[in-house]
Amino acid sequence: MKPMDGLLVLDFTQFMSGPLCTMILSDLGAEVIKFERPPVGDTSRFSPPGKMGASSYYISLNRGKKSVLLNLNDEGQKTAFLEIVKRADILVENFKPGTMEKFGVGYDALKEINPRLVYAAISGYGQTGPLRQKGALDLVIQAVSGLMSITGELNGEPLKSGTSFSDAASGLFATIGILAALRKVQETGQGDYIDISMLDSTFALLENAIARYCLTEIVPKPLGNRHPSAAPFQAFETKNGKVFVCSISDENWQSLAKGINRPDLAADPRFRTMLLRQQNVDALGAAIQDELKSWTAEDLMAAMDKAGIVNGQINTIDKVVTHPQILARNMLMNVSYPGAEPMKTAALPIKMRSLPEESDSYCAGLGEDTLDVMVNYGGLGKAEAENMYRDIFAAVDKVVSERAIK
Missing domain, CATH: 3.30.1540.10 (formyl-coa transferase, domain 3)
Known part of the structure; x- marks a missing residue:
């Protein structure tokens, strides 16, 4: 048994911050339904590199999730979705503030039909403040947060982190917030709204740089690979x-x-x-x-x-993936994708005595679980669902055939 077995997560995320959060929840046992707007779905499905129709980037962040096509402008699909909400525990989205509200499925609307729902919203700058409606991506937040100003060599150009630091930080903080809110649900029966800002998350992890400046008013500078206070x-x-x-x-x-x-x-x-x-x-x-x-x-x-x-x-990455310590900790896993050979990705780094370690997982194709979820969770009849999605599936097949990485 996994710690989050029995919990249902509704995933309206794309790119990295949100998908990282929901993948962790899936790895810990939650059932995650990823909703994707037809006919394209999450565009990172088509991000190179990849092979046989599968993107290594997409697979590395979306293993273990079901994929359901959903157009909230369609009343029939929206009605089925609201039925699914009634049995959900968690919803995660990473749109601009107000996007879900435009479709009538923001937190205030959904809590009326499911008061226990934990709703996590990840955005660039948060739900409040003068920049709340400004678009953001990881590198922009690294710049705005000051992270780039302290990365690199002294007197050199500001540099980004070698990984998507701000995306990862906000995804992890969202996961922590969700776990805390689930504890509240246990105690009170009431869900909560979690507002995660990529800027806040990055700012919080600048730790020493923020504290040093607030104390000394000396602007921190990049130190290359050196430490600000210890030497050598x-x-x-x-x-x-x-x-x-x-x-x-x-x-x-x-x-x-x-x-x-x-x-x-x-x-x-x-x-x-x-x-x-x-x-x-x-x-x-x-x-x-x-x-x-x-x-x-x-x-x-x-x-x-x-x-x-x-x-x-x-070490370079080729050395890391064969490192004895990485292998001993089972930090690589094989992820299968429809029609493609399994790809290796990093595994869950949370090691618990009660949590079985897995070496294999599966990443669903675009819309693969649509009929099953809409019938068994959304209350649609099988024939009704098939008729509703017939043309949509045809459009999806066309997009996939054109865009999938060969």
Whole structure:
């Protein structure tokens, strides 16, 4: 049994933030019905790269979900959807504020037919404030939030994160909010409305940069791979790759210097305290690098492990997916898609003794579960549903044949 078995999630999300949230809920046992507007559905289904009609991007965020075609402008489909809402526990959407309300299915309308509903809305700037109606994507939020201003090298161009940081942050905060609201439902029988802003989520995770500025009023600058207060705390080049080495205290520094056979550096008056090392960080880094250029990555990591210094090699993705630790933790899984060979994606990182680890999953094709859900959940008769969707299925097939990644 999984922790969220028996819970029904209605998914009106696309791209990354919302789909990440609902995929986690699915991995934890919830039944997730992803509603997609015909005939195109979630456009990320057609995002390259991919093969045999399946997008690796889409599959990596949508495993374990059912796919149902829904046009809320169609009264018959809308009526069936409202029947489904009556039995739902959670609804997640990531449209601009007011979009669901335009179709008459915003939170205030839905709670009238299901007071226990937990409704999570993810948007770029939140449901309130002067920018509430402004469009947003991950990179824009990285820019607006200040994240890009502290990413990269000093005096270099502002850089984005190597992954969709703001999307991931808001998706995770939405999941946390949903779990908290479900606890409230248990206690009171009443659902709740969860307002998640991508900007808020990113801002909250800038942690040290925000706190430092509020205290000192000094604008943080990008530090490359260095730490704002600890040193040495950076990558060093070896004969066969870069290794990240982290000294977090004066005692730690003494051990590091001895570990690389340079106790003289620990005695150098420029490097005796954390503050002095930070003030002389360039000279410190150069002295350590001069020593380590003749070392192998393996020898350096072994020496640091022995000295009790946190360290790790900078790996490329091809090395990570075959890393013994990743494999030991079962962090890759195979996801099947109609007509395509299984693809590997990252697995759920939440490890629970009561949660079975899965190595295989399935990602539904566009509209694959429409008739089943509309009949068994929406109250339509089988013939009624088939007649309602006959032309829609034909239009979907045409789009898929034209856009799917071959």
